[in-house]
Amino acid sequence: MTIIQFIILGAAMFAVGLFGVLTRRNAVLVLASVEVMLAAVNINLVAFDTYLADPAHTGQVFALFVIALAAAEVGIGIAIVLMIFRNRHSADVDELDLMKY
Amino acid sequence: MVATALAFAGFVQEHAEEVHAGDGGTLAEYAWLIPLVPMVMAFVILFFGKFSPWKGWAMAAGTLGFVAVYGTALTVENLREGIVTQSAINVGDIGVFSLEWGVIVDGLSILMFFLVGVVGFLVFVYAKGYMKGDARHTWFFASFTLFVGGMLVLVSAPNFIQLILGWELVGVASYLLIGHYWEDLDNVDAANKAFMTNKVADAALFLGAVIMAVSAGSFNFAEIFTAMADGQTTLATLGFWAGLLLFIGAMGKSAQFPLHVWLPDAMAGPTPVSALMHAATMVTAGVYLIARLFPFYQVPEFAGDLNTIIVIIGAITLFFMGLLAIVQDDIKRVLAYSTVSQLGYMMAAMGVGAYTAGLFHLFTHAFFKGLLFLGAGSIIHAVHSNNMSDMGGLRKYMPVTFWTFMIGTAALVGIFPFAGFWSKDEIIASAYFNASDGEAAAWFMVVLSISGAVITAFYMARAVNLTFFGTYLGEGQPHESPAIMTWPMIALAVGAATTGLLNIPGLTQVFTDWVTTRAFPITEHHFEAVNFGLLAIITPAVLIGLGIGWLLYGSQRELHHTVTDDEGHRSVEVERPSYSVPVLTPVLEHGYYIDDLYMNGVVRPIMGPIADAVVWTDDTVIDAVPHLTAALTSEVGGVVVWTDDKAVDGFYHAAVGSVAAVGRFLRQFFPGQVQQYVALSFAGVVAIAALFIIF
Helix, strand or coil, X not given: CCHHHHHHHHHHHHHHXXXXXXXXXXXXXXXXXHHXXXXXXXXXXXXXXXXXXXXXXXXXXXXXXXXXXXXXXXXHHXXXXXXXXXXXXXXXXHHCCCCCC | CHHHHHHHHHHHHHHCCCCCCECCHHHHHCCCHHHHHHHHHHHHHHHHHHHXXXXXXXXXXXXXXXXXXXXXXXXXXXXXCCXXXXXXXXXXXXXXXXXXXXXXEXXXXXXXXXXXXXXXXXXXXXXXXXXXXXXXXXXXXXHHHHHHHHHHHHHCCCEHHHHXXXXXXXXXXXXXXXXXCCCCHHHHHHHHHXXXXXXXXXXXXXXXXXXXXXXXXXXXXXXXXXXXXXXXXXXXXXXXXXXXXXXXXXXXHCCCCCCCCHHHHHHHCCHHHHHHHHHCCCHHHHHHHHHHCHHHHHCXXXXXXXXXXXXXXXXXXXXXXXXXXXCCCEHHHHHHHHHHHHHHHHHXXXXXXXXXHHHXXXXXXXXXXXXXXXXXXXXXXXXXXXXXXXXCXXXXXXXXXXXXXXXXXXXXXXXXXXXXXXXXXXXXXXXXXXXXXXXHHHHHXXXXXXXXXXXXXXXXXXXXXXHHCCXXXXXXXXXXXXXXXXXXXXXXXXXXXXXXXXXXXXXCCHHHHHCCCCCCCCCCCCCCCCXXXXXXXXXXXXXXXXXXXXXXXXXXXXXXXXXXXXXXXXXXXXXXXXXXXXXXXXXXXXXXXXXXXXXXXXXXXXXXXXXXXXXXXXXXXXXXXXXXXXXXXXXXXXXXXXXXXXXXXXXXXXXXXXXXXXXXXXXCCCCCCHHHXXXXXXXXXXXXXXXXXXX
């Protein structure tokens, strides 16, 4: 196993996630795509941690932070989406143009 | 000329008597505090008095208390050891003259510190009751303190500059105090009259001081007297004129005929002001000036003529001004003319060379005249009128005022053993002593001063009878004044009764010792024994004056008519005796027409053209300035408005419009789509990454 395989995997997952974020209409799926992008980053962090043999394991620690952050983010994100859906009976991000101006 | 100067120098050296006196130690070293503290406190009261207890009164009375205590301490030390010292600091130089601020401490200045402090303190205590509820209470005490401070600057001055500074401060403060009730135009006129009359005299004082200073090369008294002793020729030549001009200055402040006109009108001020002004402050300044410059008035080359003038002016003042007191109805004006008359005694005593006698009368007069004025104030406080035609019978209503007033009257007319008896007798005895030496002017003075004593007795008998005896003619029920006003009167009554005992010829000589410590040596023509021959004339004469006064104005002369009015009510009308002597009474009532003479002869001819010129200048010159300014302002305003509308507003409109346009242009790229924002921010990340890779 070389580092390049992990980089390719991470890049591929990030690209998939980014594609999902930019193209999905459903807000829940956009959130799921964000999770995929975060997972890609985690793969990179852990891979480089091992590759560089960091005795402090900074990469792994960061990965844990990212996981915690992802959990928090998805919690808030889902809550926001739920509220939007309740109010508007739709979770279509194209209709959410309130951030204009 | 040189011979004159040499003779002059010889005279001064010959007559320089040895005075054994110390320098007073620390006590005298810090005497500069005496004038300084009231000067500073006047301004402290002005700015902070409103917030202090009793709205400035406590500070003012405290200041006077300090002066009284310090003056008493100096007096005791002076009587024990003798103090003669002076010190000064140099403030700056003008040409060859140095400006100095200093203090002179000798018997004369200590006497004034003591008088101003003690009498002033009592008057200030009294003023707390008298001025209660006055609209300008704090302002009154600030200017009153300034008045005292100016007097202390004057009497502590070792040079002409400081003396004139104090002299003018007293003038300004007296102007403020006389015009204290300025809502009434008469009071404002009185204040102006006092100020203007004093200014006429002050002009002479300046000239005299400048002549002396220029001849001697210094404003310092000590250096001027040294220059005289060294035989300064210019001074010897101009001496008569310098002395005369300085005496005219003294005539103004000490209200000598014919510059006395301001003093009776100065009664317009509050009564405590009259009391202090007539007792210890202001009017004594002229007598003080002559006493301070006494060595100058003894130089044989010119002093003979000068002293003759002083004696004649003093004698005329003491006699003719006393006569005016007879016809006054306002009780304060009676006392005012009495003061002028007593100042005549002091001045005349100075003229015959009776230095100690003159100062002794100044000292005792401060107590009994202060007391009489406080008594008059107490009466006015109760009756709400200055006129004796509204008084009468007050003996029953105001016992304290009555008894203290009687003591003051006894002291003023010279009843044994009250203060005035000793001091007035000393003056007349000294005058007689000089007269028998062959001075013609002194004879003139002896005759007039004995007649003056009779007149004094007569007008005081009249005033007392009309005020305290007979039937009360005023409105309402008069009441005795509060304790804060009666206690100072009692204290002054003690002084009026006993201060004469300080200098009984042959028995006590406390006062003589007091003023023996002199900064500048002098010789006196002073009589130091009881002249029984004169007493045998004076005392019966005084008693005759009192008797005539009682016969003409006593309550037995009151006529009671029973009147029945239309409705049948019966009431008693009281008619008082009034006498009119053809020619004499109208002349006296018009004050010898001196006021009319000044008004028509001096004031109007000068004031008319000045007023016309001022009106013309105001209409044509001064009004032109505001008119032009207004027109110009209007023009400038138009230009400014145009500039504001077009240029300034235009700039802001343009700036705001361009910002808005940029905003509208950029807004179309941001329609609010979340995914577009994400795409853009990712593109930004890519761009930054690309930059990193490339560079």
